Amino acid sequence: MSREKQEAELVREALRIGALYMQKRGAGQFEPTDSASEKVRALYRLLVHDQLIQPLAKDQENERNMKHKLALWIERQLPAGHPLKP
Template sequence: MSKLKQEAELVREAIRVGGLYMQKRGAGEFEATDSASEKTRALYRLLVKDQLIQPLAKDQENERNMKHKLALWIERQLPAGHPLKA
C-alpha cells in the first residue's frame, strides 16, 4: 500500500466524520479520553460491518493498514475541489 499525499490529515478527518456517522447510526460515540488508536479500530470495524469498506486480510489487520483504509474511505467521500482531495 502506498501512502497517500496527506494521509495523516485524511485520517483525522475520517475519525471526525466517522464519529458523527457512529452517533447518527446509534453505534455509540467517541469519548474525549479515547486514544486515536481506539478510535481508528472502532471506526474501521464499524465501516467493515456496515460494508462501507472492504476488510483487510487477517494477517494485514494492523493500525497502520486500518488508518490507510480510513484515509481511502474519507478521500472518496470528500467533494471535488476539497483541499484534502488528491
C-alpha cells in the same frame, strides 16, 4: 504536501466524519479519553460491519493498514475541490 502528511490529515478527517456517522447510526460515540488507536479500530470495524469498506486480510489487520483504509474511504467521500482531495 507529502503523501504521509496528507494521509495523516485524511485520517484525522475520517475520524471526525466517522464520529458523526457513529452517532447518527446509533452505534455509540467516541469519548475524550479514547486514544486515537481505539478510535481508528472502532471506526474501521464499524465501516467493515456496515460494508462501507472492504476488510483487511486477518494477517494485515494492524493500525497502519486500518488508517490507510480510513484515508481511502474519506478521500472518496470528499467533494470535488476539497483541499484534502488530490
